[in-house]
Amino acid sequence: MKKILLIASSLTVFASQGVSQNFTPIQPETFKDNMALSNAWGDFDNDGDLDLVISFKTGDVRLYQNNKGEFSNIGVQMGLPTGGKETRSVAWGDYNADGYLDLYVGSNRNGNELYRNEKGKRFTEVGVKLGVDIPHVSTRQISWVDFDNNGTVDLFVADRMGTNYLFRNDNGKFVDVSKQTGLDDARPTVGACWFDYNKDGLLDLFLANQSGTKDALYKNEGGNFIDVAADLGLGGPERASNQGGVDCAVGDYNNDGHFDLFVANYGVNSLYQNDGKGGFSEVSEAMGISGDNHMVGASWADYDNDGYLDLYVAGYKGPAEDRIPVDRLFHNEGKYFREIDTAGTSLSGADHGVQWADFDGDGDLDISLTEGYNIKGHHPVLRNELTDDLAVKSLQVTVSDGEGLYTRAGAEVRLYDGDNQLVATRLVTTGEGYNSQSNQAVHFGLGDIGPVSVEVTFLTNEGRKIQKADNIDPANYQGTSLKIKQNLY
Numbered sequence: 001m002k003k004i005l006l007i008a009s010s011l012t013v014f015a016s017q018g019v020s021q022n023f024t025p026i027q028p029e030t031f032k033d034n035m036a037l038s039n040a041w042g043d044f045d046n047d048g049d050l051d052l053v054i055s056f057k058t059g060d061v062r063l064y065q066n067n068k069g070e071f072s073n074i075g076v077q078m079g080l081p082t083g084g085k086e087t088r089s090v091a092w093g094d095y096n097a098d099g100y101l102d103l104y105v106g107s108n109r110n111g112n113e114l115y116r117n118e119k120g121k122r123f124t125e126v127g128v129k130l131g132v133d134i135p136h137v138s139t140r141q142i143s144w145v146d147f148d149n150n151g152t153v154d155l156f157v158a159d160r161m162g163t164n165y166l167f168r169n170d171n172g173k174f175v176d177v178s179k180q181t182g183l184d185d186a187r188p189t190v191g192a193c194w195f196d197y198n199k200d201g202l203l204d205l206f207l208a209n210q211s212g213t214k215d216a217l218y219k220n221e222g223g224n225f226i227d228v229a230a231d232l233g234l235g236g237p238e239r240a241s242n243q244g245g246v247d248c249a250v251g252d253y254n255n256d257g258h259f260d261l262f263v264a265n266y267g268v269n270s271l272y273q274n275d276g277k278g279g280f281s282e283v284s285e286a287m288g289i290s291g292d293n294h295m296v297g298a299s300w301a302d303y304d305n306d307g308y309l310d311l312y313v314a315g316y317k318g319p320a321e322d323r324i325p326v327d328r329l330f331h332n333e334g335k336y337f338r339e340i341d342t343a344g345t346s347l348s349g350a351d352h353g354v355q356w357a358d359f360d361g362d363g364d365l366d367i368s369l370t371e372g373y374n375i376k377g378h379h380p381v382l383r384n385e386l387t388d389d390l391a392v393k394s395l396q397v398t399v400s401d402g403e404g405l406y407t408r409a410g411a412e413v414r415l416y417d418g419d420n421q422l423v424a425t426r427l428v429t430t431g432e433g434y435n436s437q438s439n440q441a442v443h444f445g446l447g448d449i450g451p452v453s454v455e456v457t458f459l460t461n462e463g464r465k466i467q468k469a470d471n472i473d474p475a476n477y478q479g480t481s482l483k484i485k486q487n488l489y
Contacts, residue, residue, distance in 0.1 A: 023346050023367065023382040030064070030071055036370035036379035039353040040436040042092035042101045045120035048480075050359050050440055053103060054379055055087035057372055061105055069360040071381065079123045085110035089435035093144025093153050094405055096172045101406070101439055104132075106139025106157065132157075132167055132174050141192035141247075143431045145409050147181075147203055148223055149461045153407045158189040160210065182225040187213040193248040194410050194430040195259050198278040201463035203410045203430075206234070208245025208263050215245045215263065232280055236263065236270060243267035249432040251300030251309045252425035253287075253332060257414060259427060264295035264313055288337040289330055293317075297434030301356035301365045303384060305393045305445030307424060308332035314350035314434070316373055323373040325351040349380050354433040357440055359383075361479045363391040365443055370434075393448070395474040396441035396481035399428050399456055402488040406439055412457040413442050417449055441481040446474060456484050 025031075035057040041050045045065070052064040052071065061080040064071040076082055080103075089106035096102065100117040104127075107113075112134050114127035127133040138161035144153045152169040159165065163184040167174040178184040183205070191208030198204070202220035206229075209215050214235035218225035229235045236245060247264040254260070258274035269291065271284035284290055295315035303310050311330040316323045327348045330337040342348040353370035360366065364386040371377030384391075399411045409430040415423040424444055431437035446452070454469045467487060 022385045024385055025346050025380045026069075026383050027071060027381070028378075030073070031380050032378050034375060034377035034379075035372050036377075037088055037352050037372045038090045038434055038436045039355045039368045039370050039379070040090045040092055040438045041355055041357040041359070041368070042103075042439040044092070044101050044103070044117060046100065049361065050357050052359070052368055052381070053090050053092070054353075054368075054370065055090045055105060057086050059084035059087055061087055061090070066359055077122075079125075080115065081105075081113075089139050089142050091142035091144055091431065091437035092439040093155070093437065094407055095144070095153055095155070095169060097152065097403070097405055097407070099405060104142050104144070104155065106137070106142055106435070109136055109138045109161065111135045112137065112139055112157070130174050131176070134165060137162065137165065140190040140435050141431055142435065142437060143192055143194055143409070144407075144437055145194045145203055145430050146407065146459075147194070147220065149202070149459055151401065151407075153409070156183070156192060156194075156205070158192045158207070160188050160190055162186065164189055164192075164207070181223060183218060185209075185216060185218075185227075187216070188244070190435070191245055191247040191263070192431060193250050193261065195250045195427055196410065196412070196459060196464070197259065197274065199464065201459050203459060206248050206250075206261060208248045208265075210244035210246065210266070212239045212241040212243060214239075232278075233282065234261075234272060234280055236265070237268055239267055246296050247298050247432065247434050249298040249300050249311070250427050250430075251311075253300065253309045253311070255308065255422065255424050257422050257425050259412075259425070262289070262298055262300070262311060262313075264298040264315070266294050268292050269295055269313070286336075288339065291328075293326065293328070295326075295328070296352050297350065297354040297432075299354040299356055299433040301367075302332075302443065302445035303356070303365050303367075304331075305364060305386065305390050305447065307445050307447040307449065308334060309424075311337065312347075312354050312356075312367070314352060314354050314369065316351035320373075323351065325349060325371055325374060325377070346380065346382055349378065351377070352434045353379075353436060355436060355438055356443075357438065358396065358443060362388075363394040363478060392475070392478055393446045395444045395446060395452065395454075395472070395477060397426075397444070397454060397456070398441040398481040398483045399486075400483065401486045404485055408458060408486065409437070410459060414455040414457070415444055415446075415449075416453040416455065418451060420453070423449055423452060454482060454484065456486075458486050
């Protein structure tokens with residue numbers, strides 16, 4: 001089947017029965033094994049392309065090195081585990097500021113591991129030495145974020161079975177500040193998203209909580225966090241003990257400059273629209289994102305480069321011995337979402353991890369999926385087959401600190417057209433897609449927009465600081481990204 005043009009909305013979208021021909025599985029033998037849970041993209045060897053790490057229920061942690069679009073698993077020779085304790089989460093972050101991405105791996109109540117990247121040659125486990133192994137934590141979302149705006153990335157670890165953890169990074173050494181900051185929440189947390197929801201220059205924290213409990217939104221008051229979810233209507237619906245929040249994803253789906261929030265639930269999913277004044281409205285039903293499901297991972301992406309963020313949500317159904325994936329792809333039509341039927345296509349292959357990335361550098365977003373609960377499952381990587389004329393209608397922006405280090409998770413990137421009208425807004429990711437944090441450029445689909453101005457908002461000790469690059473021609477950045485380094489204040 002071919003793509004069809006919807007004249008009414010002026011958007012080129014995928015016909016529901018033709019999705020599989022627009023996303024092609026690559027190297028199916030390489031990505032055939034099941035029991036994969038979390039996935040994260042990061043350029044660990046600094047060669048300019050994105051590599052992929054996958055964690056498995058078996059304890060295997062595979063590192064798929066990207067060599068011009070071809071992947072090979074080099075986890076063993078790099079010093080990563082091949083079995084043992086169940087690994088539930090992964091996150092890339094340069095904790096020691098040496099210019100190489102390190103890897104934090106979370107287990108299910110068997111101790112976590114922090115692998116220091118030895119300049120792209122090997123990984124060395126240093127979690128026990130640095131005090132971030134947390135022996136009994138049931139780890140879910142991991143976040144490398146600078147919560148105190150002092151320039152170093154701190155470490156947040158969500159616990160499915162106990163209190164959450166926040167470690168302050170003091171020049172490469174970690175201090176547990178969970179209690180003193182108020183983030184030692186004992187509710188069973190699975191998802192965590194950091195963003196400056198009220199634009200006061202401080203990263204706030206949304207938590208998706210399980211087992212019938214309410215979700216949380218911790219307002220950052222300068223190192224002390226206060227849960228304001230109840231005041232803002234973000235606690236979620238009333239839940240039975242087998243219901244709750246699983247994953248969260250932050251994105252400006254309506255291009256108004258304010259970050260909205262999607263929460264994947266065991267139960268009714270939630271879409272919260274940010275009013276730009278510190279408030280939210282639940283709009284899932286009105287926007288066409290509805291249903292009472294068993295959803296797990298979610299991620300925003302403009303997969304067809306039309307300028308609007310679309311949403312992929314992964315989940316599953318059935319008994320433990322015979323679970324099958326239930327995946328939902330919502331195409332953003334501008335004023336509402338239209339669900340694409342993925343049944344029987346290559347896009348119906350996830351029950352946990354969802355991670356978008358332009359791994360082949362052609363301008364459109366490809367996708368990595370994991371299917372851990374289906375005994376016949378796999379962990380496919382799917383190449384987006386947008387035509388060349390559509391793929392090039394995009395711009396990727398890499399945001400770094402003043403030293404060129406990728407430590408600015410939570411920074412905001414906005415595009416403006418030639419008339420200085422806002423086009424779209426993206427967040428430098430702090431984690432989504434089920435218990436992972438990728439490290440990659442933010443991606444904008446541009447539709448027919450020409451030269452743009454790029455505005456980056458950095459969160460600093462002096463508040464929100466804006467840097468702008470004008471008259472950017474996206475054609476000059478095909479196959480690469482526009483790099484914006486934080487000015488030192």
